[in-house]
Amino acid sequence: xxxxxxxxxxxxxxxxxxxxxxxxxIDTPYGxxxxxxxxxxxxxxxxxxxxxxxxxxxxxxxxINFRANLWALKELGVVRIIGPCAAGSLKKEVKPGxxxxxxxLVDRTTGRSDTFYDGPVTTHVSFxxxxxxxxxxxxxxxxxxxxxxxxxxxxxxxxxxxxxxxRAESRWFQDAGWEVINxxxxxxxxxxxxxxxxxxxxALITDYDVGLEGQAAVRHEEVLAVFEANxxxxxxxxxxxxxxxxxxRSCPCSTALQxxxxxP
Numbered sequence: 532x533x534x535x536x537x538x539x540x541x542x543x544x545x546x547x548x549x550x551x552x553x554x555x556x557i558d559t560p561y562g563x564x565x566x567x568x569x570x571x572x573x574x575x576x577x578x579x580x581x582x583x584x585x586x587x588x589x590x591x592x593x594x595i596n597f598r599a600n601l602w603a604l605k606e607l608g609v610v611r612i613i614g615p616c617a618a619g620s621l622k623k624e625v626k627p628g629x630x631x632x633x634x635x636l637v638d639r640t641t642g643r644s645d646t647f648y649d650g651p652v653t654t655h656v657s658f659x660x661x662x663x664x665x666x667x668x669x670x671x672x673x674x675x676x677x678x679x680x681x682x683x684x685x686x687x688x689x690x691x692x693x694x695x696x697x698r699a700e701s702r703w704f705q706d707a708g709w710e711v712i713n714x715x716x717x718x719x720x721x722x723x724x725x726x727x728x729x730x731x732x733x734a735l736i737t738d739y740d741v742g743l744e745g746q747a748a749v750r751h752e753e754v755l756a757v758f759e760a761n762x763x764x765x766x767x768x769x770x771x772x773x774x775x776x777x778x779x780r781s782c783p784c785s786t787a788l789q790x791x792x793x794x795p
Contacts (some may be wrong), residue, residue: 701742
């Protein structure tokens with residue numbers, strides 16, 4: 532089977548990434564992933580690309596089969612994942628067009644299948660620091676080198692979707708001190724950790740959320756317009772990050788299961 536060491540999940544407005552690809556259909560124990568996986572090369576690195584919403588954006592966030600998506604990349608040999616996404620801002624200083632390399636995550640989703648470990652062996656995986664420290668540092672430094680306005684940290688709150696927040700909910704999230712709002716970071720980031728795959732989020736800010744004073748309601752077409760206007764910048768960043776990713780891992784992601792299982 533074709534293999535890849537690095538995976539990229541594409542989000543809203545980001546359905547083409549690699550040229551000269553091999554399309555691979557993968558069945559998983561959790562069903563079909565969002566789309567066939569596309570495998571190609573960036574420099575000397577084999578990269579697997581999977582659009583998390585499907586190639587025609589037919590999957591709303593609450594209907595994405597996150598377990599199948601992560602398992603499919605694991606089957607191909609992926610050990611590092613970059614998860615770019617469109618996201619809203621909860622703070623004035625985090626502006627549309629900015630990038631945020633998230634360092635924390637809050638889950639406000641409901642009912643999503645969010646673990647590979649349903650028993651019989653009970654498994655408690657630490658998620659204190661949701662994102663790979665090696666990949667975070669690399670993404671931050673590379674964005675700075677490319678002249679991108681990047682925020683080196685930010686808490687992303689993952690909401691259920693597909694609806695946007697009420698003004699009261701948005702103000703609640705702001706009052707908590709969080710910076711970014713999105714619908715797909717959970718359980719995507721956590722499932723990667725359960726599989727001992729490194730994961731980093733690069734959030735492209737497309738809009739201010741409605742709770743900010745004087746802010747109009749979020750409109751999906753406006754979100755996509757900002758994303759498309761910055762798509763080349765995101766592509767440039769990802770193509771710059773991939774060749775720099777170390778082949779050896781020294782981060783805690785690769786040993787996440789050590790001591791996590793309660794053996795009978």
